[in-house]
Amino acid sequence: MTFRAPISRSLTERASNDPQRMRARKIEATIIEMMPANKWLSSRAVSRLIGAADERKTRARLDRLMGSGEIERKSEQGDHGLVYLYRKPGTSTNSIRQDSVQLRALISDLRRGIRYLEASHLERKFVS
Numbered sequence: 141m142t143f144r145a146p147i148s149r150s151l152t153e154r155a156s157n158d159p160q161r162m163r164a165r166k167i168e169a170t171i172i173e174m175m176p177a178n179k180w181l182s183s184r185a186v187s188r189l190i191g192a193a194d195e196r197k198t199r200a201r202l203d204r205l206m207g208s209g210e211i212e213r214k215s216e217q218g219d220h221g222l223v224y225l226y227r228k229p230g231t232s233t234n235s236i237r238q239d240s241v242q243l244r245a246l247i248s249d250l251r252r253g254i255r256y257l258e259a260s261h262l263e264r265k266f267v268s
Contacts (some may be wrong), residue, residue: 168191171263172210178230180214183225202226 170190175181181189187198202224206213211228 164204166200167197171198171201171205172228175226175228177213177220177228180225182225186226199224202242 167190171186172259174189175186183202185193186202187193190198192198202213204213204228205211208239211226213224213226216225230258
């Protein structure tokens with residue numbers, strides 16, 4: 141019987157399930173989910189939006205999301221120096237049109253269902 145030693149990972153390769161990385165991806169998902177489209181926000185505003193206590197960590201997450209192209213960044217001159225503003229790109233007008241068409245179809249289905257329920261309710265009233 142032979143025993144094989146496990147192959148060790150190189151020191152530069154990171155585990156895919158380390159807790160810090162998982163927490164960082166969770167914060168990034170929260171930022172993307174809660175950030176309004178086409179509205180420029182500072183890192184402090186984003187921190188308050190997601191309820192984070194540490195603005196520096198939020199800034200790191202925003203910089204990573206900007207690097208991956210999920211959000212945009214611009215700089216402006218503030219009262220105390222340079223200020224970075226971030227925004228999530230908005231949706232295209234095609235998806236808005238499609239959403240309004242789907243919404244109209246849903247409304248007409250609901251109206252039809254309400255009429256059916258009212259008619260069946262009236263029938264039961266007259267039968268009993």
